[in-house]
Structure formats: C-alpha cells, structure tokens
Amino acid sequence: MKKIVIFCILFMALSSCKTTQKMNVEAAKEIPYFTFTTLDNKRFGKDNFDATRTKLILYFNSECEHCEKQGKWLTESIDSFKDLELTFVSFEEMDAIKSYRDKYNFNQENITFLQDTRLTFSDKFGVDNFPSILLYTKKGKLIKKFEGETKVKDILPFLPNK
Numbered sequence: 001m002k003k004i005v006i007f008c009i010l011f012m013a014l015s016s017c018k019t020t021q022k023m024n025v026e027a028a029k030e031i032p033y034f035t036f037t038t039l040d041n042k043r044f045g046k047d048n049f050d051a052t053r054t055k056l057i058l059y060f061n062s063e064c065e066h067c068e069k070q071g072k073w074l075t076e077s078i079d080s081f082k083d084l085e086l087t088f089v090s091f092e093e094m095d096a097i098k099s100y101r102d103k104y105n106f107n108q109e110n111i112t113f114l115q116d117t118r119l120t121f122s123d124k125f126g127v128d129n130f131p132s133i134l135l136y137t138k139k140g141k142l143i144k145k146f147e148g149e150t151k152v153k154d155i156l157p158f159l160p161n162k
Contacts, residue, residue: 027126027145031055031136034124036089036114039098044114046140053085053110054143054160055136059127060090062100066149070131071104077152078108084159086111091119135159 035045049055058074060067074081088106090097094115100106101113122128126145133146135158144158 027134027142028124029142031140032124034120036116036121039094039101039113039115044112049087049140050085051138053083054138055085055087055134055140056081056155057087057089057125057134057136059121059125059130059132059134060088060100061130062090062092062096064130067100067131069149070133071100071106073152075104075106078106080152080156080159082108082110084110087114088112089114089116089121091116091121 031046031049033046035043038044058070060070062068074086086106086108088097088101088111090100090113092115097113097115101111106113125132125134127134127147129147131149133150133155135143135146135155137143137160144155146155
C-alpha cells in the first residue's frame with residue numbers, strides 16, 4: 001500500500017512539472033492580421049505598416065524591469081534604427097503606454113505605440129515573454145524573434161544592409 005501511495009505522489013509531482021515547463025512558442029512567420037489602437041485612438045492593423053521599411057515590433061509592459069532595460073538600450077542606440085519602422089505594443093492602459101514612450105523619448109516619426117485591448121498580440125505573434133522583439137522584412141516576413149532582454153549589438157546583425 002505504501003508503494004502505491006508513494007508511486008501516486010511521485011507520478012503527480014512529475015506530471016505537474018511537465019505543465020510548468022516553458023514551451024518554446026513559434027513566432028508568426030509573417031505579420032498576422034490584427035487590429036490594435038494607436039495612442040490617438042485610431043485603429044491600426046497589418047495594412048497600416050510602411051511597406052518600404054523593415055519592421056521591429058517590441059512587445060512590452062511598462063512595469064517590467066527587463067522592458068525598462070530594453071527601452072534604455074534602444075534609446076541609447078536609436079540612430080541605429082532610424083531606417084526601420086518601430087512599433088511598440090502593450091496591453092496596458094493608454095497612460096502607462098504614453099508614460100513609457102515619454103520616459104525614453106520615443107517620439108521619432110518612425111515609431112508607433114499601440115494598445116492591445118483584447119490581449120491578442122501574444123497568440124497572434126507567437127510570443128510569451130516581456131520584452132519580445134520581432135524583426136520583419138519590408139514585406140512582413142519574419143527575420144528573427146528575440147525574447148527577453150536583448151542588447152542592441154545582438155539585433156544589429158539581423159538588420160538589412162543600408
């Protein structure tokens with residue numbers, strides 16, 4: 001009887017470990033259809049991207065310390081991204097998103113901030129961490145997915161030649 005109880009306890013413990021293991025989520029191979037909201041309350045979707053620029057999409061949360069570092073690193077090297085279209089996406093309230101934008105002075109013409117009110121970004125784009133960076137070609141094909149803090153020097157090799 002003791003063996004059965006020990007076996008059951010061991011089985012349950014091992015089973016629960018499986019469900020807590022981090023799954024490697026595959027990023028969307030191309031930009032999916034979506035509708036998010038800009039900071040001036042307009043709809044923004046896949047067709048609103050600039051077809052002449054490579055796209056860097058950052059999924060963030062303003063209260064995440066790793067996202068804070070990511071914002072700082074991007075700000076320090078913002079000139080390296082001047083030819084790209086940068087899009088920052090968060091599910092937070094507009095005020096929190098605006099605060100993050102202002103804190104890092106992300107006010108360049110090639111930067112857009114979006115609010116994901118329906119919490120669909122993670123599923124549609126295939127990410128599950130903050131911050132996550134997705135780099136897409138001008139035509140919307142995935143170049144590279146970065147999850148977690150990513151130094152600018154690790155992103156630069158994947159940018160198209162100028």
